Amino acid sequence: MNFQGKTVLVTGASRGIGRAIALELAHQGAQRLILVARTSSRLADVAAEIEAVGVEAVPLALDLAQPIQVNIAIAQAWRDYGPIHLLINCAGVAYQTPFLQAQLSQVQDEIALNLMGMYTITRLIARRMAVQRQGTIVNVSSLMGKIAAPTMATYSATKFAILGFTQALRSELSRHNIRVIALLPSLTDTDMVRNFQWFRWVIPTTPQKVAQALIKGMKKGTPEILVGWQSHLVVWGNRLLPWLIEKISRFTAPYPETQQDRQLLKQTMANSR
Numbered sequence: 001m002n003f004q005g006k007t008v009l010v011t012g013a014s015r016g017i018g019r020a021i022a023l024e025l026a027h028q029g030a031q032r033l034i035l036v037a038r039t040s041s042r043l044a045d046v047a048a049e050i051e052a053v054g055v056e057a058v059p060l061a062l063d064l065a066q067p068i069q070v071n072i073a074i075a076q077a078w079r080d081y082g083p084i085h086l087l088i089n090c091a092g093v094a095y096q097t098p099f100l101q102a103q104l105s106q107v108q109d110e111i112a113l114n115l116m117g118m119y120t121i122t123r124l125i126a127r128r129m130a131v132q133r134q135g136t137i138v139n140v141s142s143l144m145g146k147i148a149a150p151t152m153a154t155y156s157a158t159k160f161a162i163l164g165f166t167q168a169l170r171s172e173l174s175r176h177n178i179r180v181i182a183l184l185p186s187l188t189d190t191d192m193v194r195n196f197q198w199f200r201w202v203i204p205t206t207p208q209k210v211a212q213a214l215i216k217g218m219k220k221g222t223p224e225i226l227v228g229w230q231s232h233l234v235v236w237g238n239r240l241l242p243w244l245i246e247k248i249s250r251f252t253a254p255y256p257e258t259q260q261d262r263q264l265l266k267q268t269m270a271n272s273r
Helices: 016-027 040-051 067-081 104-132 153-176 207-220 229-240 242-252 259-271
Strands: 007-011 032-037 056-061 086-089 135-140 178-184 224-226
Touching (some): 016 032, 016 040, 016 207, 032 040, 032 067, 040 056, 135 153, 229 242
Parallel strands (some): 007 032, 007 086, 086 135, 178 224
């Protein structure tokens, strides 16, 4: 794919993988980057970095969990800046909590942003891309969309769902000349996960490497882009020996069952009688 002269919208652009992808696309010659995130001050900083390399940057503070707000903002952006050629769905949130201790508010937050927020903005932009009969959509899933991670059940569930969503759209939108791609980073050293207890033996990658892998995969026309040798190893292992990968995942998880888990379960069972 040639990025020269393209208008790109990146969600989750204020930090981490989204920020790295936006900066990489600026260096690849994109004409305009529309930067979407909830924090306007961080967006302004990223926009300044992009404009320093001679690319137009449009910061757009937006909560993807608010459908009406998103609808209005996308209509205005399309009107003011012309067709969006490339959508990068990178916004997301993750909580690391054993399932028995998970708080419903956190579960709802992950589903609202990771899944419903992506669905909302993709629907609005894909309809416009279909009219112009061109466009590319990149949905950022995760290696956890292939291999579920203990202590991150809801996050894994949303990332599995994103892969299913992406596969369905790839078939359905191809007749409108719209490409749909999945990006699957492994554990990436970003602000979002710095306070997590990481899985043993997992070597984190950097946002810059994820962005470079995306560009390389898009130029090759790869429909699912895995990042790093560990991801390829785990995915192939899961295809050939899924029982072994599940055992390894369980063994490397940072939170074995604790006394608190057992007490919480007993209390829950007692209250349900």
